[in-house]
Amino acid sequence: MQGETGAALRDRVAQHIQAIYHDSPLGASPEGLAAALLDIMRLPPEQAPPLQHVNHWNQCDAVLITYGDSLLGRDEKPLATLKRFLDENTDRLLKGVHILPFYPWSSDDGFAVLDYSSVNEALGDWSDIEAIAADYDLMADLVINHCSSRSLWFENFVKGQDPGRGYFFTADPGEDLSAVVRPRTSPLLREVETSEGTRHVWCTFSHDQVDLDFRNPEVLKAFVSIVRQYLDAGVRIFRLDAVAFLWKVPGTSCLNLEETHEVVRLLRTLVEHARPDAMLITETNIPNRENLSYFGNANEAHCVYNFSLPPLLLNTLVTGDCSYLKQWVMAMPPAQNGTAYFNFIASHDGIGLRPAEGLLSDEELDRLIQAMQRFGGHVSYRALENGESRPYEINIALFDALQGTVAGPDEWGLERFVCAHAVMLGLEGIPGIYLHSLLGTRNDYQRVEHTGHARSINRHQWDLDLLQEALADGDSSHSQVFRRLKALLAIRRRQAAFHPNATQFTLHLGTAVLGFWRQSMDRRQSVFCISNISREPQALNLMDINLIDSHQWMDLIGGEVYGSRDQQLELRPYQTLWITNLPDHC
Template sequence: MLQKVEESGRLLERVRHHVEAIYHDTPIAMDHGELALALLELMGLDQHSDTRPAYVNHWSQRDALMITYGDSLLRDQEKPLVTLKQFLDDHTDGLLTGVHILPFYPWSSDDGFAVLDYSSVNEFLGDWGDINTIARDYDLMADLVINHCSGRSLWFENFLRGESPGKDYFFTASPQDDLSAVVRPRTSPLLREVETAEGTRHVWCTFSHDQVDLDFRNPDVLRQFVSIARQYLDNGVRIFRLDAVAFLWKVPGTDCLNLEETHEVVRLLRTLVEHAQPDALLITETNIPIQQNLSYFGNANEAHCVYNFSLPPLLVNTLVTGDCSHLKLWMMSMPPAQSGTAYFNFIASHDGIGLRPAEGLLSDEELDALVETMHRFGGHVSHRALENGESKPYEINISLFDALQGTTEGPDQWGLERFVCAHAIMLALEGIPGIYIHSLLGTRNDYDRVEHSGHYRAINRHQWSYPHLKAVLSSEDSIHARVFERIKALLSLRREQSAFHPNATQFSLHLGSALFGFWRQSIDRRQSVFCISNISDQPLPLALSDISLIGTDAWLDLIGGAHFHSRDEVVEVQPYQTLWITSI
């Protein structure tokens, strides 16, 4: 009994430490100990909660997630979440262990990221029973849209009326405040003027005027989100994606990005979630320059995973220029993730190809050339506001399949091979892979959705008729079927290689600017895989002696099936071909 008291006492003190660090400089009077106890109670943790071991890897090479909207697949007379589950069961052959369902709550704009009610499932999609059904068979990632909510939510309506809950939930500022340094990803005015029961107020809107920023200086807001996290755990959520969390804490006069209080909120949520559900994970969605992004690992005490946001722009740039120099330098600069943490790798998403994470890695001229190439392939570009009032490209909006249909010279015949090459590289890199449903299916730019919605991001948010998709995937002549089968084949190979564990060793190979290569070694050192991709449109020779193969071993390319018996062999690597070479 004494041991239990000591352990739970440490947990309470740990939570209190987080609370004190968050609220050390806020004007609201509070008892930090009482707030800590209240948070433990909301999460279902009490005086007898045991501490949990830290630094545990809850993942392996068998893990891969699909990223999708709840309504990406539609069938008449059926809730989309039911259709989604049917697709996962019938078509992914057990190769996907998890699914990230983008916001499935009632919403007013931004395709779900202006949440009306965090506690409900959008009735068009289904209900909590459908969410639970998916979560029973797949690791479920859900968005905790923590920075803002809908300007039409009950909370915000109550804010306008001066009623609770919501009266003090939203961050306000004065137009006279020094806001010149504030970093944000949009060009719309930061402050929205509204009339409230207490007079004119100016509410803070990092993204849009329908996405009103919450004020975490009010501990009641924190209580609400801890309660929401508990509800999500109870409904099967095991991975929390902390949406736009970098903007959470605001201090006028600063850039209001990645402030220490924001990091402390992440640490607090980590403590609460991992004690309530030991295998639950936090992943931070921080689309910012690389060093700022990496800071959300903390000392292995913040996010379990961070998005590898620099990977999409660098990999696309590599494949359209035929030069891997920047990608290789970036990979060499990336520190190995500590035990208990991992990178979350992706190369396409519901948003677009973010350009901020490439700042400092690609020159302005190279970024301009990338933007121009994507324009030629049918893409659009979203902008963000700068301190001087000007704007700068922030994001390329294009389907990945169209983005890789050619090079800087224009479209060519290598689109499919280039697209598969991108996924072969991503699947072999250190980290956990996430594959957007429209990459899995090779979906093209959807211009009709752009026109209908008025938003560039809709270009990569196609909705498939599920009966039509089934017919397409059963056709041998379909490009979508060919993409789907080839990516599934890569996933099948990946999950059997211990060298592809998300935390396995990774070293760069130096094979010139047109051959991109790296070496993975399993944690137990029993397997090595040499991953080499020709990122050019010309065949290239690869001397096996250049990749340090042991001469006494026989080697196999896992993808193509070729055997190698001498390190003196020279292999011709075809345009956009990838080799995964391991000993046999």
């Protein structure tokens, strides 16, 4: 690999293209399309490849997830307000920021893109994006499966003009499409009158989100051009939105097809040659085994969203039983160097239930859904092959989701919420924290009523002045959440044992205490992460976690020093300990 030349790179890209288009007419040779893609990416004719299996992250990495207009200030565009808030309030504890689609859009809060090459004027402009990218690792969405039905591309598709003619996937409504897996209950095909007659356009998500047809190489070239533009604007991390649905073959599930995986491999090859520390993250809200397949052999996504974590951790904390979560943690394979899990427990979307399939029983899922509905949450559904529907996600703000247990609300909501984040921050992987979790934002029923969409419950827009007042009030839940989560982030970033690829082993401490052990890559530091996930005090003997007598151990969170390995502790409800032999070892 180290001796690869420009021609060899072209050959490698051509191999990707051959694998993608093996059954589709290209209109050009794979080598010709490869040369065109390299020209779009402005890759030098002779360029050494990047080093393989390199971790472009460490324990300092944590990513804030936010919409561009979640914070609204006076007399400035929201992107400028966002940067000012980050600069003045987060103490540089968040190395990265994922700004959800900041492009002009027509629906789905940005995920029906009108124009990939522009910044939504209501948010700011490219100079605002570049300013954020200059100080933070910027993650941007590559909304690659579909775009808006009101985009220029789709208007041109209807007219039979370029660019757009042949850009969208159509199907015969007479074909058997019953095997297609979808996250929605709306009809899959949308009838459209075009210059070439009636066409039935494929819509995986909504009729305003029309699916692109990557069988047409012009679509691939258009997206490679978009990638190049984002790199030029400072984007380092590309979130491949809904990528699992990308390639369609009627008669199949149209999910996770091999051509889709090959497109991801191609994009990785192009991106990592353009910027060696650039990263691809696949957003694949699907069952766990299928999700993990997007690592490939460390040649696809650098990171995959750990979609099973949110429902499993939520279930753990509202039932007081960590059995299912512990089984999953034990079964998760370590991410090899050059790859990492992207951990999150809340996002702009709901808490997905598909990633819990096969991990939680139907009875457990029903009990969880009922508890969330009692706490003010909504449930979204997806269509099954037989025409029935099945719960797809729970829509609720995480702070409200953790206000109680299956028995009902209680006084432990704040502690339970902080415990959830302490667990996530300790686990192998890179943590992503949703802005509204960092701020302890509650269910926004008014926004749901205004938009008519259940997901809006967790998409509140803060007036910055009101937010600053809430954060300045030391007794407010917002202030307490913000302060305590920042404290955990500050501790985490100083511990080498919390490197995203550091060793992890699960401890067996019963059903009410979740424990796992992290060890730094140089094997000098250990951290035992132990959480009482119940609302009853739990006894813990330090001998149970096999501490070494020759070391002095202390809790990084509470500061307590332990003088004897047979010391008996009592964990308060939802208390987390990070017990280490070598504090602040980086």
